[in-house]
Structure formats: C-alpha cells, structure tokens
Amino acid sequence: MPRQVCGRTRPGQSRYCVLTRTNDLQALLSCLKQEGSVTTAHEGGHILKSAFQPIYSLSHCRAVGHEALLRATDAEHKPVPPPEYFATATSSEDRVWIDNLTGLLHMANFAANRPARQWLFLNTLPETMLKLTSEATPRHLAEALDRFNLPASTVVLEVLESAFQDAGELTAAVERAREIGFLIALDDFGAGHSNFDRVWQLRPDIVKLDRSLVARAAANTRERRVVMQMVSLLHECGALVLMEGVETVDEALLALEADVDMVQGYHFCRPQPLPETGGPALQKLSELHQLLLNTALRQRQQQKARIAAYYNAIGHGAFTLSQGHTLEEACQSFLSLPQAEVCYLLDDHGFQVGTHVLPPQYSSPDVLGYEPLNDCTGATWARRPYFRRAMQAIGQVQVTRPYRTIHGNRICVTVSMAFRRMVDGQEQIQVLCGDLLENEDSALA
Structure with a gap:
C-alpha cells in the first residue's frame, strides 16, 4: 500500500490526501470524497472539482458531449489555475x-449526472497515454470504467499538444x-x-481547432479561407472537426461556413458544475442556422x-472571338x-494559346519579383x-x-468561358479566361 497522510492543515480547513508516486486505482479513489x-x-492541500463545458453538434443542434475541466482551490479556498496546480x-x-486523479474525478461526476447519448472529453497528458502500453494500466482503466458504469466508447481522450520526442x-x-474502446x-x-503530421501519425477520430486559429480566421478574410x-x-483525413473557443457570433458563423462538425465555447455555454441537458444554447444554434442563410444570401x-x-x-469576349476577331480585341472590354x-x-x-493580354494601364509594385x-x-x-469547370459547361461563364495569382503577392479570381470557334476551317473548343484582383474583405463563392 502507498504511504498516505490524511488530515487537516489547521483547524477548520478541508481534509486532504498526499500519496507517494503510485497510480494504484484504490489509492487514487481514496482521494475522492462525495459532497x-x-x-x-x-x-x-488542494481541493479539486469538476466543471463541464458542453460540446454541440451543429447538424443535430444539441449537446453531444462535455469536456471535463479542472477547478482547484488551495487550503485557503483561493482559486488555483489548472496550469499552476499541475x-x-x-x-x-x-x-x-x-x-489520473483528475480523470477519475471527472468520470465520477459525469457518471453520476450523465446525459443520454453524450461523450465525456478528458484531457490526457502524453505521459499518461504512454502508461496504456504497460500491463497494469489497461486493467486499472477497465476497473475504473466498470466502477462508474461508463463504456469506453463514451470517453474521448484528448491528446494534449506537446513536443513529445518518441512519436512511435x-x-x-x-x-x-x-483497442480498449476509447475515441481519440x-x-x-x-x-x-x-x-x-500529428494527424497522419495518430489518426484521431476528432480534431479540435485551437482558439487562436478561430479568432484569427474570424477577423481576417484570407485566414478564413485557409481555415x-x-x-x-x-475531413478527408478521416477526422471529425471541433471548433473550440467560439466566443462571438462571427466565430459561430465561421464554424457553420467552414462546415465543422461540433462547436464549443462561451458563445454557447460556459463551464458549469454539472453536465448540460438543454438551455438557451439550443435556441442559439437554431438562430445561427437562419443567420447563416441570410448572410449567405x-x-x-x-x-x-x-x-x-x-x-x-x-x-462578350468569347462571342467576339467566335466571330473571328483577335484576342486583343476580344479582351478590350474586360481589361x-x-x-x-x-x-x-x-x-x-x-x-495556353499565345501570350497574356494585359490592360494598357497595368502596373504592379511587385511584378519584377515574379x-x-x-x-x-x-x-x-x-x-x-x-479550365475544368468551363469545359464541363460550354457556353456558361x-x-x-x-x-494566389502568379503575377505577384496578391489574391485573384478567374472568370472563364468555354466556346466554339472556327480555326483554319475546323471547329475548336477554346476557353477564354480573365483574372481580376480580389478585395480581401469580400468573399466570392
């Protein structure tokens, strides 16, 4: 048995446990207390509690899981940020x-108030994940899941970002x-x-987009397109996508536009002591879909x-070419x-047939670099x-x-049209294309 010291730091303070470095299930469970x-x-000397933040499916318009978060206080009942506690x-x-202790704590609270058809998302250190390759840990995990009547398939292990050296x-x-049944x-x-590289290496079931990425994409058109x-x-890598840290309507609209599967953040619901079963977030999801339709229109x-x-x-240029005029004449209206x-x-x-045709006033500060x-x-x-779209719909722009245009450090949009014309007595299909510089604040579909 591990050495265990239980008591009070001074009269009136909460009970606490200190254990030696062991992860025996019973030793861990001995630190849990029903209140x-x-x-x-x-x-x-710390009191640890669970908080749960709902995770919503944008398609189902309901909560499909909760991320378990740690709330710690010291012996003076002052809040201790989780990074400081760790x-x-x-x-x-x-x-x-x-x-492991916080994982068991979250399992206990989730199981006691478990909503139907929902996952429990548990943050997991890479060092903890490595223990799964040992002989004892999987057995202890199975015992813990059985104790709280939680099937492994209801638990999503979140592998935390870390510069872990041994990728294999x-x-x-x-x-x-x-193999045990967890989702990753x-x-x-x-x-x-x-x-x-981590996605290809670990093949996760779910990928959570970092909050910093979400905030930048909501504020910048170019980064929005990248996201x-x-x-x-x-999705093509085989993962569902969860956008976390959604705090504003614009970020929520980004999630819908980007076709993410799930969202999480203060805009929908803040972390709370017990799992969410309904609430105003469901109305927000419904309103969000209507807002996207109106915005898209x-x-x-x-x-x-x-x-x-x-x-x-x-x-007009394609028609002009089909009537036997030169490329320069056909492009005059566009340019x-x-x-x-x-x-x-x-x-x-x-x-390409011939060379590019440029407008007479064409100038670019970075053209020499390209x-x-x-x-x-x-x-x-x-x-x-x-080219491919034009060839599939001849006669339609x-x-x-x-x-990114090849003519400089800028963004462009191309309009094109495939048409038929006579060349040397034979009918040919050609495609007339025109590039226009894109305004970074606009969003062409």
Whole structure:
C-alpha cells in the first residue's frame, strides 16, 4: 500500500490526501470524497472539482458531449489555475498521478449526472497515454470504467499538444487506447506541435481547432479561407472537426461556413458544475442556422452585383472571338474594368494559346519579383478549376474561389468561358479566361 497522510492543515480547513508516486486505482479513489450531488478530490492541500463545458453538434443542434475541466482551490479556498496546480508536480510520475486523479474525478461526476447519448472529453497528458502500453494500466482503466458504469466508447481522450520526442511510442499508446474502446481527439490543432503530421501519425477520430486559429480566421478574410480548406482536408483525413473557443457570433458563423462538425465555447455555454441537458444554447444554434442563410444570401447578392460587369465582359469576349476577331480585341472590354489584371486563351487541352493580354494601364509594385513566371506561352492550366469547370459547361461563364495569382503577392479570381470557334476551317473548343484582383474583405463563392 502507498504511504498516505490524511488530515487537516489547521483547524477548520478541508481534509486532504498526499500519496507517494503510485497510480494504484484504490489509492487514487481514496482521494475522492462525495459532497452532496458532486464528488471532489482532496490532494496535496488542494481541493479539486469538476466543471463541464458542453460540446454541440451543429447538424443535430444539441449537446453531444462535455469536456471535463479542472477547478482547484488551495487550503485557503483561493482559486488555483489548472496550469499552476499541475506545476506543483515535481516529476513525470507526479504529473501522471495528478492526471489520473483528475480523470477519475471527472468520470465520477459525469457518471453520476450523465446525459443520454453524450461523450465525456478528458484531457490526457502524453505521459499518461504512454502508461496504456504497460500491463497494469489497461486493467486499472477497465476497473475504473466498470466502477462508474461508463463504456469506453463514451470517453474521448484528448491528446494534449506537446513536443513529445518518441512519436512511435505515443502512436502505439494511442492504438492501445483504441483497442480498449476509447475515441481519440487531437487537441489544440493549429498551435504549437499539433499539425497535420500529428494527424497522419495518430489518426484521431476528432480534431479540435485551437482558439487562436478561430479568432484569427474570424477577423481576417484570407485566414478564413485557409481555415475552411483546412477543415475540408481534415475531413478527408478521416477526422471529425471541433471548433473550440467560439466566443462571438462571427466565430459561430465561421464554424457553420467552414462546415465543422461540433462547436464549443462561451458563445454557447460556459463551464458549469454539472453536465448540460438543454438551455438557451439550443435556441442559439437554431438562430445561427437562419443567420447563416441570410448572410449567405446577402453575400451572393453582393457578389453578383460586384462581379456582373466582369462576368458579362468575358462572355462578350468569347462571342467576339467566335466571330473571328483577335484576342486583343476580344479582351478590350474586360481589361477596361478597374480590377482586371490579365486575359488569356486556352485550347481544349488546357494549353495556353499565345501570350497574356494585359490592360494598357497595368502596373504592379511587385511584378519584377515574379518575372520568371511572366512568360506563359505554351503553359498548361488543365488542372485549374477555371479550365475544368468551363469545359464541363460550354457556353456558361464560370467563377473561381479566390486564390494566389502568379503575377505577384496578391489574391485573384478567374472568370472563364468555354466556346466554339472556327480555326483554319475546323471547329475548336477554346476557353477564354480573365483574372481580376480580389478585395480581401469580400468573399466570392
């Protein structure tokens, strides 16, 4: 049995436990204490409590899980931030001890007030995950789950961001957790060491986007587009995506726009002592979907009005070419517009016909830095969306999403149209394209 000291620091103070470096289940359970409807833990002069923040499915418009968070106070009942409490650990063994104790505490409180059809998200240190490869730990975990009547499939282990050196050992531990039945979430994605390398290595069931990434994307159009593509790529990697730290309506709209699966944050609900079963967040989710529909409609109307002249000009240029005029004559209308950057013609295989046609007033402060890319004679653009879409819908103008132009450090949009024309007595399909500079504050679909 481990050495255990229980008592009071002075009259009137709370009971606490101090144990030697062991993770025996009974030793850990001895630090738990039932206080009314909740369980607390008393360890090292600190009182530990659980708090639960709901995690909502945007599609289901209801809570599907709760992240368990630690709330600690000292012997004087003063709040102790979790990082400060974990800093009291003087060794890796101590950190694992605290991590296991808080995990049991959260299991006890979640099980006693467990909502139907919901996950328990538990933050887990990499050092704790490694213990899953030992012989004793899986048995202790099974005993703990049985004690609280929690199937392993209801628990999501969040692997915390850390510069862990032995990636292979951590991967093996994650696989062992999967064998037991746990789901795996990669926390703090987009910050520190949690990146796509970790996604490919650990194959998480859920990826949680870091709060800092969410805040930047909500405030910056370019980063917003990057996050939306990031979510799509994570889905293709086989992970569900959870956006955490959602605190404003704009950030909530970003989550819907980016097609994330789940959200978590103060905008919906703050952490609370017991798991959430309803509340105002459900109404907020319903209103959010309607707000997105209204916002998308307004953006489409603004986009249509802003791009109409370029849209019409590229269609007119294609018609002009089909009537036997030169490329320069066909592009004149498009290139007279204020944001027009360049026009070019492709054959039916995506190869460029001739050179770019530039507007007479064309100037760019950074064009010299991209001079090696200026001559596009014979270049092939067959893989680009503006060519592929145009070839799939001959006679209809297509508009791309914003992307980086090769003509400088700027973002552009391409409008294109495939059409038929006679060349040397034979009918050919060609694609007329025009690039226009994109306003960073706009959002073309």
